[in-house]
Amino acid sequence: MTTREHGAFPLDWHPEPDLIDLRRDDAREALSELGERAWDLALEYVYEEAMRRPVGPQDYSELRRTFFGPAGGPAPAPRSPSPSPDVLDEVRRRLLPHLYNSQHPRSFSYFTPPPLALSIVGEMLGQWFHQGVDVFHGGPVAALVEEEVVMWLRDLISYDASGWGVLTSGGVMANIMALTVVRDRHLASLLGSGPPRGSALERARIYVSDQAHFSIGRGLDILGFPESALSVVGSDERFALQATPVAARIERDLAEGLVPLCIAAVSGSTNTGSIDDVEGLAQLAREHGLWLHVDAAYGGAARLSARDGGRVPGLELADSVTIDPHKWFYQGYDIGALIVRRRADLHATFRRSPEYYRSSIPETQPLNWLEYSIEGTRRFRALKLWLSWKHLGTEGLGRLVETNNDVAAELARQIAQSGDFEAAVDVPDLSIVCFRHLADGWDASESAERALDEHQDRLQRALEVSGEGWVSTTRLRGRTWLRAGVMNHMSSSEDTAGLLESLRRLAQGL
Numbered sequence: 001m002t003t004r005e006h007g008a009f010p011l012d013w014h015p016e017p018d019l020i021d022l023r024r025d026d027a028r029e030a031l032s033e034l035g036e037r038a039w040d041l042a043l044e045y046v047y048e049e050a051m052r053r054p055v056g057p058q059d060y061s062e063l064r065r066t067f068f069g070p071a072g073g074p075a076p077a078p079r080s081p082s083p084s085p086d087v088l089d090e091v092r093r094r095l096l097p098h099l100y101n102s103q104h105p106r107s108f109s110y111f112t113p114p115p116l117a118l119s120i121v122g123e124m125l126g127q128w129f130h131q132g133v134d135v136f137h138g139g140p141v142a143a144l145v146e147e148e149v150v151m152w153l154r155d156l157i158s159y160d161a162s163g164w165g166v167l168t169s170g171g172v173m174a175n176i177m178a179l180t181v182v183r184d185r186h187l188a189s190l191l192g193s194g195p196p197r198g199s200a201l202e203r204a205r206i207y208v209s210d211q212a213h214f215s216i217g218r219g220l221d222i223l224g225f226p227e228s229a230l231s232v233v234g235s236d237e238r239f240a241l242q243a244t245p246v247a248a249r250i251e252r253d254l255a256e257g258l259v260p261l262c263i264a265a266v267s268g269s270t271n272t273g274s275i276d277d278v279e280g281l282a283q284l285a286r287e288h289g290l291w292l293h294v295d296a297a298y299g300g301a302a303r304l305s306a307r308d309g310g311r312v313p314g315l316e317l318a319d320s321v322t323i324d325p326h327k328w329f330y331q332g333y334d335i336g337a338l339i340v341r342r343r344a345d346l347h348a349t350f351r352r353s354p355e356y357y358r359s360s361i362p363e364t365q366p367l368n369w370l371e372y373s374i375e376g377t378r379r380f381r382a383l384k385l386w387l388s389w390k391h392l393g394t395e396g397l398g399r400l401v402e403t404n405n406d407v408a409a410e411l412a413r414q415i416a417q418s419g420d421f422e423a424a425v426d427v428p429d430l431s432i433v434c435f436r437h438l439a440d441g442w443d444a445s446e447s448a449e450r451a452l453d454e455h456q457d458r459l460q461r462a463l464e465v466s467g468e469g470w471v472s473t474t475r476l477r478g479r480t481w482l483r484a485g486v487m488n489h490m491s492s493s494e495d496t497a498g499l500l501e502s503l504r505r506l507a508q509g510l
């Protein structure tokens, strides 16, 4: 069929009209070829770039020069069309060599495991299906897939049937939404008011450790709480928040007429993977009528493993839990989740019924996901997790988590036996190992410590440039450490030994 025959809009101006008008006779074949070319390009990336090195050597300004060319900044938007092979070729030339490669087994990254193939397929299908998961009739069965996936996450946390949840763009959004519920449900009930605003937020206190994710503070800020609402309590020597210092802080605040509102614990902190004493904090929250939120964005996935699930105890005691499948469920970006103990809390906080989303058959009370979220139109995020969870099963996903934990424990052992490296924590709680290289002649003086901090930074950059591995750096108790996130299920203890060997050798050249 030609454009003229089926009366569609003319597309002669484009070199590939079959990729734009799906009704043309040749469209299906052209789309199939496009798919093949794109998938081949992805595999070229994986095998010829990602497996070669964790990241390219160029720093920010070098990469700007390479990417933008002599103009030094973004090019104007393309005015005229280009054929898709040219566009894909540009991806090959200009992007492939400069990506961060989570597939590389020596990428000891942030929370960036390589996505499972079925997750990528889910992402691709989800875009073709193009369901707007907000109002039920905008994505009917997608709403049900999300319900199913959310129930799987709820069961992982061991909430009972009144538990509920919603998928989010990530852990930041889940934490902000949790704090919104805390404000509009829990603070309202403590104050005996409607959803509190303005000066009603002034006396509220939210307790976190010095290892809490930045999104808790950002969330409080966005929600109108004053800076003083965030009460930061020091963590212990393993970077975990214990109940005793929080209890003391609550007593002090009560004596001052403040309103202890919420404990926001973390199970699997960003820095070290540390796990707060959730059970002790839950007991404390119960005694004083506080909301307990647990940020298990990373650590929650340990529950996939029957063997290691006990490392993140007490999630079921929380009122709300953040869990982020794009971290340790090996999912493509983005997919996070907020799971709550009582469905009504989420619904009462976020329910809105704009007239344009009305249903002609409201008596069926369909599931309108926008009533449970800050967000409106959301992508069909559930599909990739649904597919990959079915493909591996809970047991299979749990095995990947166990592999990461075992390799991290092995890295910590290698460090302990090395004599020239030291770890911040001897045995990691999960799969994060913070460690540093002890340069020759190191002693415990302040000036030597400062020099050692700079040594870690130089070493990290040298490793990055070498292409032999990748770790990030962080600051713990005022000092700089290398941080290895063992998130890649293809990493082995030979890779961690190789990482240490590379660092040792590179340190000689600094």
Ligand SMILES: Cc1ncc(COP(=O)(O)O)c(C=O)c1O
Pocket: 111, 169, 170, 171, 172, 173, 175, 213, 215, 266, 268, 269, 270, 295, 296, 297, 298, 324, 336
């Ligand atoms: C403990 C914790 N919570 C929340 C987040 C935020 O997640 P996201 O960046 O996916 O929004 C992170 C991210 O690293 C995290 O480590």
